[in-house]
Structures are given as C-alpha cells and as structure tokens.
Amino acid sequence: MGKLTLEKLRALREALRREIHQRTTSDRSIQIAVGLGTCGIAAGAGNTLHALTEAIAARKLGNVSVRQAGCMGLCHSEPIVEIAVPGMPRVIYGGVQPADVDELVREHLVKRNPVARLVYESRPESADAGPDASFERFPNQFRIVLRNCGIIDPDKIDEYIARDGYCALEKVLFEMTPEQVLGELEKSGLRGRGGAGFPTARKWLFTKNVPADQKYIVCNADEGDPGAYMDRSTLEGDPHSVLEAMVIAGRTVGATKGFFYIRAEYPLAITRLETAISQARAYGLLGADILGSGFAFDIELRLGAGAFVCGEETALIASVEGKRGMPRPRPPFPAARGLWGKPTVINNVETLANIPVILLKGGEWFSRIGTATSKGTKVFALTGKINRSGLIEVPMGATLRKIIFDIGGGIRAGRAFKAAQTGGPSGGVIPPEFLDTPIDYENLGKIGSIMGSGGLIVMDDSDCMVDVAKFYLEFTVDESCGKCAPCRIGGRTLFNYLKKIAAGKAVPGDLDQMRDICQAMQRASLCGLGQTAANPVLSTLRYFADEYHEHIAEHKCHAGKCQSLLQYRIDPVKCVGCGACLRACPVNAIAGERKKTHVIDPAKCIRCGQCFAACKFGAVARA
C-alpha cells in the first residue's frame, strides 16, 4: 500500500469500517476469534484454530471468517473461542480442544444451537450498546488498555486502524499543539502504571522543557515482577496502541527516536512487536515525515536479558546502552539526563496504552473514571489460589472483594481467603479486613502495600506468610545488583533471618533486628529495588505477627509450609501396614512389618512429606 498521507489514512479507515460493518450486518457472516496469546498457545489454542479452519473448510461453509486474536484475559479457561453469529448472542467458549471443534461447528454454526457444555459466557450483542459499550465487554470490568485485546488480529495493522487506531496520532500531528496534548494528559490525571504512580503529564513536561539536540522516548516492557504479565498480554494483543502512544510522546516532547526495552523471555510479544513496527513503517506511521506532517520518529527494539533491577529507570537506561544494568543516584532524573545523557521519557506499557484513548475521548472523560487521586483503570494479573485466574481491567477504586470474588470467582477448592499480594517483591500483603477498601495508589500505600505493576496474587489458608516473605526476599537477594551495601548486605541478612525462622532456629530478639534492617534498607538503598525490598517482610510482620511468633516460640507452621517445623506421625488406628510409606521414605526413617502398624523415627525423618503423599488411608498425620 505504501506510505500514507492523512487523507489516505482516513480513507483507508473508512473503507475498513465499511467492510467490517458489511461483514457483520448485511452479509450476515460469522466471525470467529481464537485467543492466541502465550497462555492460549500453551493450552493448545494453535491446534484448536487449525482444527476450526479445517472443519469449516471440510463443510464448505461460506461467510465464516476465523482469525487469531490476542489474549482475552480468561487464562483459566484457555483455549478460548469466541463466535459471533448475526442475530445470535455472542458466545465465548472456554477449554475448546480440537476434539470439540466438530461439535461446535455442527451445532453452533450450522444448526445455530450454542454448545452449552463449553459456553463460558453468552451475551446479546445489542444489550450493552451504551456510549462506552466497547469498554464494557466483560461484567464488572472497564477495558481501556485491553480495549482491543482478544478482538483484533495483532498481526494486522488494518484491524487496529479500523478500531480508531492512529486516530489520536492524527489529532496530535494536525490539530493539537504539544501544549494541548499535555493539557489533556494533565486533565486526565493519568499516573504511571509501572508502580510508582508519577503523573505522566509532569514527566513529559519536564522532558519537553529541557533544551537538547536529541531526546528519547523509552517504553519499559521489562516486566520482571514475578506473577505479573499484563504488559506481555497487551503487547501480544494490541502492539500498535503502544507504538502510537510512543509517537505521540515523541511529538509532544520533541523526541525523534524511541526505544522499546522488552524482556527476552517474551518471544511472542517480540515477534508481534517487530511485525507491528515494520507495518507501521510501511504505512509511513513511523519513519520520516509521518503522514506528511514533516514529523519524523522511529522505534528500535532492545532486548532485556533477565534482570529485575532493569525495571528501575536508571538501570534500564544502562541496559539499553549495552551495559550492566546498575542504577545510579537520582537526580539528575532521566527526564533531564537519560539515555546517552539526553532527556528521556520512560513510560511503562500500560501507561502508554491509555494515551490514545485519552486523547480521543478527552482527559475530562478519563478523569471521571476512578477515584479522587487515582484516575482511569488498572489492569491486574489475577493469579494464585483463585478460581478464575486471568487478566482483568477494573476502574481504580474497585474493591478486592469485587475483584477476587465477583470477577475471580472466589478461592480455589473452597478454602479461606488469607491475603492478597500486590506489588510483587516491592509490595505487601493485604489481609481480609481490607477486602472492602477501594484500591488506588493512596489506599494501598496506607495499608502497607503498593499498586505495583499489577500482579495480584491471592493466597489461602494453606500459605504461610513467613514462607511468602522468604520467597520474595530470596528473589530480591538474587536480583540485587550489588552496587549499594544496604540492599546487598541488608537483603541477604534479612533473608538469613527468615531462613532461621522457617527452620525453627530463631530467637525472640530476631524480629527487632529484622525491623531495624528493614528501616535501614528503606532509607539508605540507592534505588527502588532496595528501598522497597523490605516491604514483604514489614507487611507480613504487620498483619501476621502471630504467625511469626508461632514459628519462633512454638516451632509451628500452621499452614504446613515450613518443612523443618513439621512433625509426621502414623496413626495406628488408620494404618493398615501396606508399606507404601516405608517404600516412599528416602532415608529409611519408617519401620514396620507387613500388615502391622508402621512407625516413623523422628530422629531420622527429614520431613520431606513423601510418606504423607504416599499413604492412601490418610494414616500419616502432619502437624
């Protein structure tokens, strides 16, 4: 098609919209989308898509289009297939395996009977036709960032353009001054979604006001927080929304070059981004003289290589520069001296994905969503002990109860909710008493956690809080770059204390020592990683102090996680003398003759739990 001018882009969008309109109404054709994000593919969605295509070809069905889409966020029910037949409710099917495909095609496409056993959700198309209907695809959610995820084919720029793609860029290039763009952003109240929540408009303004011959825009897609994958899904499902925002940022602050820093662990996201960048270049939406406006901007990909600290902006800059990703003291902030010493805007994927919508719908519209200080929505990766794990986007101010029980379907296996963890290794745990607290930046800070990038991990009564704190500390100890002593030494020492507690070797004064170390780390560490590394310890201490005391004073772990504290015993009433435990024991700690009660020797027992798992009669007791 070649490079586009403004007129050609508008004409193309009109033509694409007409085509889609025709496809979905007058032509009465059937639209099928299969979610092909990393999760979906891992669950076998590639095979499902293939089987669908074949079954439709075999039956010679006309007017059926099958396309790949990004992640719909329903990770618990992958592979996901969405079928829209004109005149019928839109049906989302979950867990569709190739073996189910024939039935699906026969019943739903030919006989027009949805296959009830596979239906995840069914909604009449017209029932949700409010002005913001396109954001309200799923109950209790409001999808701005994920507006196109699971709907468009991420490998086709045309599908993005048809859904208002690059409309905001048009406005910014031809109708708005950089000041007006900043004004809208300011009005919107958008704050950085990478964790710290700094107002985006201010960040851009700083960089804009620094005179320099070269400025840079960097997109931080180094999503290293374990248990978080919002950015991966956004990039896999809707890469152009982020590219468009980067060009807008470039135009606004006066940068001509952008870098995309993305984890090497996300191969599919990288491939889709590469495709998106080359398509945008071919259309003239990247490169010289964008849409004939005279403005030039291009984007290069840079791969991360597995270092959590590179999420910190000065460390990220060092990594993009090809060096070890070690942070440096701030100020100067990257907004003034960033990449290669030039003023640099660094925004996270989710922050950027909001921007085209803000500019199209207006900052005023955006600021009506959310709470007084936290505007818009937040994407969460809802995982852990929850029935419907997946990706959700809710207005700021939604409560944990709504997220966990209404959207997430409650706790797995009917167990009791114990805590939710947000902010990953920099965050904290939220106990049940705050289930009804509206979630925004300020409230989370008050209760000792942080918004973080959006990992939300649900824990039940079988999870031990000492173990959870130990898990996060082990992570930050591994990931500390070693540059400053408070983080390097403090983290290690704290981790050693936690190991001592879990092993039943701690003494009462240890908790005070730990609190001191936590404080020193918070105050004296060089970067955010060290300053926040103690949060998981402090917040578990704050809400689950009893559990720590139990470990220390009584040498007990109620959740049954800290192996050294467990005692195994065989119940003589239940034991039938089958010998299964004896054979399973790796250290010969179990003795007993066939058909007679077996006995565990506590001195030899290494508390591995193999006997517990091997016994079919529930005779091995753990306390």
Next chain:
Amino acid sequence: MSTTTEPTGAPKLTDELLAFIAEWKSRPGSLIMVLHRVQQTFGYIPRAVAFEVAELLDVPLAKIYGVITFYNFFKLKKPGRNQIQVCLGTACYLRGGEDIVHAVEKQLGVGLNAITPDGEFSFEAVRCLGCCGLAPVMTINGKVYGKLETGQLPAILAKYRQV
C-alpha cells in the same frame, strides 16, 4: 555431548553473525543485542566467540564478561540438548512449582542448574514465564507445559529422550 550444531574445534563466529555485527557495530549500545544473537546461535556464549566479539566491537573482554554474568539470561556453559525451565514465579511457587522442581530432579538424577551427564537435558528454575494463569508451568525447548502435575513428568520427559 555429541549431537549438537557446534562444529568440531573451537566455536567461531558464523557468517550470519559476522554480518549481524557489521550491521550493529556502528549503533550505540549494541553489545547486548550482539550477545543475544550469539547465544541464539550457539545456545551459550562460547569463550572463543567472546574474544572475537571483543575484537570486532572494540570492547574489552572484561566488559563483555561483566555483562554476561550480570544478566540471568546469558550462559557461559553449553546447555543440554533439551533445555528444561521450571517456573518459580510467585503464582507457580504457590501452586506447587517447588514440587515440580523436586520431581524433575528425581527424574533426571541431577540438581537444579545442572546438565545431565549424557548432555540430554539441562535444567534450571526461572522467575516468571508470564503464564501465571496456567501455574505451575514448565517449558522444554520453549514449549510451555501448564497446569502441571508431577505424575505427568515421566511421560513428558520420555518424549524428549527418545529422539
């Protein structure tokens, strides 16, 4: 370690890599991108190749070593023919990722971050593969196995052994 793509003798930069380096040499901050490409080709960063890269990019070898050892992703040792990664991100950890690690150790007869003596498997734990919805998760040569149970492991590993 017999069946690998590596030619006999010390590994050397391939023509494709030479072309890549020529293309990237002039761009600032190219070292990490070059190392990625080297690892893609060899499965790790061979010492001999690091010498060549140092020469071509005009970067001290010490700096290259510093970068390789800073990032978890880069390897100095040649991995096994099949690479197993068990995820120990938070979601996988809570849903029994450690049990998977122990079970794989038992199956392979080697511990974490080791290579089996026959060079068939290398085995490491990683932090979050971003498939938390499918926890616990493991990948073998990039293929993701989700909602794993320890009982499935013998059959999965056997598939890779036979080849």
